[in-house]
Amino acid sequence: MINRTMPRGPYKPGKIRQKSQQTMLEAAIQAFSQYGYSGTSMQSIADIAGVPKANVHYYFKNKLGVYTAVLGNILDMWDTVLNDITIADDPATVLCRYIDAKIDFSRTHPQESRVFAKEMLSGAPHLQEFLQAKYTTWLDNRLSIFRHWIKVGKMDDVEPTHLMFMIWGSTQHYADFAPQVTQSLGTDTLQQEHFDAAAKTVKQVILRGCGLTPPE
């Protein structure tokens, strides 16, 4: 039980606001990932969050406001995963770390992956500035690293851009095409072991495909 007079630390403005917003954001991610933008109603978001519909309108300007907030959240996560790859000395190590991180993201955040994918599939109208701003420079930096490795003979001459696409497509597939993957593997729900097997195969093929040997 909390004593009203006990020290409560510095006053946090908008603490209730922050928590309520977080609850609604998580509800929105869940709804958008399954039903898409148009298929998601403000009512359904409110229902999942367990609040009246008007509250969602109070915290966000409108439906588009909720959606862009969700997208922003996802891009932040993406940045984290993306930044996980650094200029390391060994290409094989970097690729392994990156593939593991991407597969793990598909396992732990499938809904976020699906919202991102649906946005892409619709032509990415709300990702224009992201794609043109930080994304391009980030990608260019990574690609130049690969090109350097290829130049000095550290790996085979594999077009880095398309190699990236291969890694993205292969890893995100496990979140985005989950029904097909689940059915193909003859399971009910994807378990840790399935993701481990996925990571193993992707790393095996990509590394050998680039003329690299796995780091021990």
Place this chain on the structure above:
Amino acid sequence: MINRTMPRGPYKPGKIRQKSQQTMLEAAIQAFSQYGYSGTSMQSIADIAGVPKANVHYYFKNKLGVYTAVLGNILDMWDTVLNDITIADDPATVLCRYIDAKIDFSRTHPQESRVFAKEMLSGAPHLQEFLQAKYTTWLDNRLSIFRHWIKVGKMDDVEPTHLMFMIWGSTQHYADFAPQVTQSLGTDTLQQEHFDAAAKTVKQVILRGCGLTPPE
């Protein structure tokens, strides 16, 4: 100018019907691929097809009827591509043919690929019977071929199921994530040369990754 009395060939019942339906189906594919099921209105389909909204209702039972018709069309195309792979003597040749066909499908039918992807992302509620029926047996047959090749040492021990996922993810990426791909390649629209480069890289990595050498 056409003479009313000239021979017109055998009477084709429902010829108008067939043509009108085709026009509406193409309009529907375009709409669904961009806006998804919920985001597509019967009005928008009618507008794209250039007919009154009521006509769409006349030719299809309801909105779900249009959608399932579109999905059915796409699955037929998929089958064609899938059946392109046969029990050939050389794994490398088969893989090359399959990858080329998949990349070409992404180039020539990006909208169909996106509708399929959106359905998957939503949990594939309308593909249950397909996934459980012909798809599973088709996949099992292909996988057993790969397992045989691995057993007799014709290729490396790469888990066939996950190898399939890699090929699907890598090739469909060019249709499904077109905005990102386009931006990354620094182009306005994807050209034949881009798809050629994509196919080349995917084949290079997959083949080497499986311990195979390209067929000359």
Place this chain on the structure above:
DNA sequence: GTCTATATTCTGATAGAC
């Protein structure tokens, strides 16, 4: 900040003239 009630717009679907 929270919630009820309501205004307004849009969508799927149909009836009925031509």
Place this chain on the structure above:
DNA sequence: GTCTATCAGAATATAGAC
């Protein structure tokens, strides 16, 4: 077969009491 007019329901959004 084709089209205009229209209905019933649902969705976004807001007004205003608490």
